[in-house]
Amino acid sequence: MARFRNDLFISYSHIDNQPLRPEDKGWISRFHASLEALLSMRMGQTAKIWRDDKLQGNDIFSDEIIQQFAQTAVFLSILTPRYLKSEWCTREVREFCEQAKQSGGIVVDNKARIFKIMKTPVDTQEFLPPVIKDILGYEFFSLEDGTPLELDPVYGDKFAQDFNRKVGKLAWDISQLLKQLASDAETGAQDTGAQATPKATVYLAECSYDRKGIREILEGDLRCHGYTVLPDQQLPRDEAGYVAAVEALLARSKFSIHLIGESYGAVPDGLSQKSVVVLQNEVAVNKSKSGSFPRIIWLPEGTSSTQISQHLFIEALHQDAEVQFGADLITGDLEALKASIHATLKKLEQPEAVPHGTQADATNTTNLIYLICNENDRKATVPVRKYLREQGCEVSLPAFEGDATAVREAHRQLMSNCDAVILFYGSGSEAWKRTIDSELKKMPGYRNGKPLPPCFTYLAGPATVDKEDLIDMEESHLINGMTGFPEAEMAVFLQTMKPGGAKP
Numbered sequence: 284m285a286r287f288r289n290d291l292f293i294s295y296s297h298i299d300n301q302p303l304r305p306e307d308k309g310w311i312s313r314f315h316a317s318l319e320a321l322l323s324m325r326m327g328q329t330a331k332i333w334r335d336d337k338l339q340g341n342d343i344f345s346d347e348i349i350q351q352f353a354q355t356a357v358f359l360s361i362l363t364p365r366y367l368k369s370e371w372c373t374r375e376v377r378e379f380c381e382q383a384k385q386s387g388g389i390v391v392d393n394k395a396r397i398f399k400i401m402k403t404p405v406d407t408q409e410f411l412p413p414v415i416k417d418i419l420g421y422e423f424f425s426l427e428d429g430t431p432l433e434l435d436p437v438y439g440d441k442f443a444q445d446f447n448r449k450v451g452k453l454a455w456d457i458s459q460l461l462k463q464l465a466s467d468a469e470t471g472a473q474d475t476g477a478q479a480t481p482k483a484t485v486y487l488a489e490c491s492y493d494r495k496g497i498r499e500i501l502e503g504d505l506r507c508h509g510y511t512v513l514p515d516q517q518l519p520r521d522e523a524g525y526v527a528a529v530e531a532l533l534a535r536s537k538f539s540i541h542l543i544g545e546s547y548g549a550v551p552d553g554l555s556q557k558s559v560v561v562l563q564n565e566v567a568v569n570k571s572k573s574g575s576f577p578r579i580i581w582l583p584e585g586t587s588s589t590q591i592s593q594h595l596f597i598e599a600l601h602q603d604a605e606v607q608f609g610a611d612l613i614t615g616d617l618e619a620l621k622a623s624i625h626a627t628l629k630k631l632e633q634p635e636a637v638p639h640g641t642q643a644d645a646t647n648t649t650n651l652i653y654l655i656c657n658e659n660d661r662k663a664t665v666p667v668r669k670y671l672r673e674q675g676c677e678v679s680l681p682a683f684e685g686d687a688t689a690v691r692e693a694h695r696q697l698m699s700n701c702d703a704v705i706l707f708y709g710s711g712s713e714a715w716k717r718t719i720d721s722e723l724k725k726m727p728g729y730r731n732g733k734p735l736p737p738c739f740t741y742l743a744g745p746a747t748v749d750k751e752d753l754i755d756m757e758e759s760h761l762i763n764g765m766t767g768f769p770e771a772e773m774a775v776f777l778q779t780m781k782p783g784g785a786k787p
Contacts, residue, residue: 286387288354290322290461293334294375295361299402303437310402310435311361314423317450325458348375352382356464357457360415361400362408373411380412391467393515394460398453404431417516421453426492445496452503459506483631484511486536488563489518491546491593497581497617498542504621510628522553522562529566533576537631539567540624541610543582543600547593561596564606571609575731577627578610581620604724611691622688630692650676650780653697653736655719656707658683663709663743666768674777698729703736703780705762708750709743716740716749737779 293315300309308316315334322330333355335348352358358379366372376397383389383396390396399420408416424431425445436443485505490498505512513532519525533539541564548558557565570576580600588594599606613623652671656664661680668678679701682693704723708716723738741762742750753761762772 286464286467287356289331289333289351289356290326291318291330291332291357291359291457292352292355292379293332293359293361294366294372294379295334296363296365296369296372298365299361299363303435307437310433313436314361314400314450317447318454321451321454322457325454326461349378349382352379353386355379355382356461357396357398358383359398359400359457361402362405362420363402364405367405367408367411376411376415380415387464387467391460392463393511394463396460396464398457400453402433419515419517421449422495423449449499452499455503455507482509482511483537483628484513484535485628486513486533486539486567488539488541488567489514489548489559490542491544491548491558491560493546494542494544500617501540501542501621501624505624508625518559520551522551522555522557525551525553525559526562526566529563530570533566533570537577538627539563539570539576539578541567541578541580543580543586543597545586545588545590545593547588547590547596558592567610568605568608571728576609577631579613579620579623579627580607580610581613583616584614602721604721607725609725609728611695613687615687619687622686623691626688626692650702651697651700652676652678653701653704654678654680654707655704656680657709657711657715660707660709660711660743664707667705667707667741667764667773670768670770670773676777695729698726699731699733701736703776704738705776706738706740707743708740710745713747713749737776739776 293311295311300311302309311334315332319330319332322332333351358376360366360372360376379397380389388396395415395418397415397418399415399418401420401422401424403424423434423446425434425442426432432438432442434442434446434449436446487498487502487505502512513536514528518528541560543560548560550556550558551562555562564580567576567578571578582597582600586597588597596606600612611623611627613620654664654667654671661683664680671678679697681697682690684690685693706716706719706723711719726735737760739760739762740753740758741764742753743764746765750765754763754765762769762776
């Protein structure tokens with residue numbers, strides 16, 4: 284780097300580098316070696332990482348270390364209970380902060396020059412400067428039956444894989460900050476790249492512990508593609524403060540992602556006793572209602588919970604349109620989730636031009652009817668489609684082919700642009716109809732402020748108890764095609780789309 288002699292300083296407590304077995308390297312030494320190798324690959328040159336391997340608890344804090352801090356780009360603190368009890372370790376943090384203020388600042392382009400590694404859980408960080416207390420840490424431990432264990436390869440292959448994955452993510456993040464520092468030093472941040480239009484800011488919601496690994500993968504993927512990911516600092520622990528902080532972060536974001544797991548998640552101190560997962564979803568729902576705000580909720584198929592609160596939340600996500608408001612519910616695997624995320628981001632960055640035929644004006648008299656049916660009923664809908672087209676309407680069926688992302692996007696576009704909806708209830712089961720009814724309740728989130736279209740249900744064979752019940756109850760907006768084509772009832776449906784006609 285042109286500006287700093289050293290890329291990175293590792294601050295740690297020496298007791299945390301004691302190996303579990305005499306023949307092994309200490310955890311810090313192994314971490315140092317792995318980070319140096321991966322960071323060098325990311326940078327395309329040998330990373331200059333240093334740490335003091337001589338300083339002991341009774342040594343005098345070296346002026347040489349302070350002088351080195353002035354020539355060091357990034358400070359990495361490995362937090363443990365012993366680290367926080369060490370006067371020398373906490374002093375290293377404070378001294379680096381003081382030196383950083385004289386060499387470009389502690390924060391550069393909204394990114395702190397301090398990285399926090401959580402080797403083990405710690406009870407408090409009150410003795411650290413605010414800048415390191417507030418930043419999000421990289422957790423290098425996992426909970427096994429409620430017991431925290433360091434991500435140490437000696438514990439087995441899974442621990443080794445998680446260790447390497449987290450070091451890889453850390454190396455990427457550090458390399459991006461070093462790149463930014465080098466760019467600022469060489470050009471004063473006036474180069475063409477600095478003037479490029481920034482990519483969207485994404486709110487990647489905090490999640491329960493069983494989804495943290497997926498969240499880290501998504502965060503790394505988004506950052507690699509140049510997106511800003513929030514939250515980028517620790518949020519308040521009380522409910523009122525937490526909700527206010529989430530509202531502020533969502534106001535800066537163009538899109539939110541919510542990961543739902545088997546666990547309910549952390550519960551901030553407050554009256555509602557709702558988890559952070561539920562609270563963030565509620566705030567995002569409110570933002571969606573106030574304007575167009577795309578969201579994705581990931582609830583993999585088969586996700587269930589033995590916790591009552593989480594079980595009820597999962598049920599609500601499946602059944603309650605209010606809880607899902609404005610969101611695409613993704614039930615596929617991680618790759619399906621990634622595809623949906625990038626499709627949404629692409630749409631945000633390159634919005635499609637509004638087709639001429641969908642622009643409402645005085646000369647446009649063609650109404651678009653979204654005819655929702657089961658794929659097996661495609662042929663059975665032919666009389667309905669022919670009749671509507673003879674009346675001058677355009678008719679669109681759901682997309683039945685293509686990947687899940689393309690099918691959802693086609694559905695979203697039709698929900699957004701249609702002038703009316705007909706739910707063709709033929710071979711589809713009662714459960715299928717209820718799923719569609721629930722989806723139709725989410726329509727306000729797709730309309731971007733446009734009036735809601737009339738929605739009718741068209742009954743077709745075979746006869747079922749549920750269909751007979753709809754007829755007996757004289758449900759509104761019902762077209763009974765069980766005994767033949769109901770042209771009179773179809774005419775009533777068409778009337779609802781005319782100015783001054785019957786209202787849905």
